[in-house]
Amino acid sequence: MTAKELKDKSIELRRKTLEIIYNAKAGHTGGSLSIMDILNVLYNRIMNVSPENFNDANRDRYIQSKGHSVEALYTVLADRGFFPEEDLMTLCQYQSPYIGHPTKGVNGMEQNTGGLGHGLPICCGNALAAKKDNSGVKVYTVLGDGEMAEGSNWEAMMFAAHYKLDNLCAILDYNKLQITGSNAEVMGLEPVAKKLEAFGWAVKEVDGHDYDALIETFESLPFEEGKPSFVIAHTVKGKGVSFMENNIKWHHGVPSAEQMEMAREELLIKEEV
């Protein structure tokens, strides 16, 4: 898909994500809107994974380390055809497989996540196995910025650089907010690019909502041969709905009927000027 097509799709994906959260009266709204464009590009342009090849050992792997933003992933997977979209209206219901964090009970999910700091170590194992098998498989993960305080991420970062896992791409959803407040208030992460580079990763910074930039960034993987790649995606929590943007209230806030109607109005596909 072209950047323009993906961008148009993102508006619909955001609206659907909000609809399922509104219906379930639960979900991680801000973070789901934050990572939507990244997932849209990965699943619809970059990764070699589809409902048709999901049982093929040589598919690319995506593990969502920030498991709480699962509503965005569900929406993208449904749109990609992994399961019927109407299934998502059971989100968080009794005995529904569509729970509040990724689980393998849902077609298209690679691993169960939700505890933070778990995705990157597993991706390291995936990427190392792919290297040993010369399979050409690429491995992707999205991490939250608050999640970067988990020590296991830094253990995995040392590992990925040591084993030269240039088939691994970690993406930081850098919206700079976490549940209590800003990263800077809760646990300072800066200078994050320098830290990642010092850990032996090749790093690129990108506007996480700019489709041309995201595509260009992902199409240039690996950024450096013999190094794992880290994409620092500058994002906006709650992106796409004006009253949700950059407001920690929407970390797991659920819209009221009135707010949902306002959000729907904002999320209409508009022709670019």
Place this chain on the structure above:
Amino acid sequence: METKEIKNEVLLGKPNLEVFSATMQKLAETDRGIMAVTSDSRGSGKLVPFGQKFPEQIVEVGIAEQNLVGVATGLAAMGKKAFAVSPACFLTARSLEQIKNDVCYSDNPVKLIGISAGVSYGALGSTHHSLHDYAVLRAINNITIVAPADNFETEAAIRSAAEMETPVYIRFGKKAMPQNLGSIDFEFGKGRVLKEGSDLTFVATGEGVWPAYQAALKLEEEGIHATVLSIHTIKPLDTGLIEKFASNGQPILTVEEHSVNGGLGEAVASHLFQNGFRNKFKIVGLPDDHTVHGSQVEIFDHYGISEEGLTKTAIELLK
């Protein structure tokens, strides 16, 4: 059921740890999917020769146990037979969330190998003891928990683990153990009857089995006939076998190198009590207290996990 003559002479074998590493080498000869993942623990895991012979099949993660289990998970998810090898104390405490989420909840068939388990590190102290591992892992679903008693059970357990498609935890120590205390039948979840007697039943696991066996031989001299069961698989528990030897009402004495809280003893007691059994019952293990300092043997002796201690406890229980 097989009955067994009393063996007064037990052939001493190697440490189960060495049997583990030798078995890994044998498996890797024919299976390129076998991977040993270590946390600067290839020396303690006796895996240096393995690493030299199969450099592509050993993965070093450094001293980073959370990443150890995460990486092993990622390898297993890609079809490798990943054995995460680390001292049991760190493996089952520091990486507990990875075991719970990445391995068990996510259904990844990682083989978790807890080396130098229990109080094997002796005088190095409680930081290095694992007296909690059965308890914490018993409370996590989708994992088989194994503590082999002798060299035979260790090799059989490692071979079985390689073929498992569900998570498994196997722990053992580094002190020489008997070659084989019983028959050559092994299956996860099926206990072994090492000796049969109608006065008392020892239900033991791991390195608690040998002292129980020795005590049973000693009791024989006193005219007391004891059964000895090696319950190498703590979960799933061989409840059928335990019920069989509880059904005549004889006292039951459980033996384990673990806290008396949450281990084999409580698992057996819970099953029997809930199923109407009211046998006299004693759990022998490490008490809910700071562990005394000393070698593994001294610690075992201190808490009565020994021929002498178990003989005495058995006689008390029979009064």
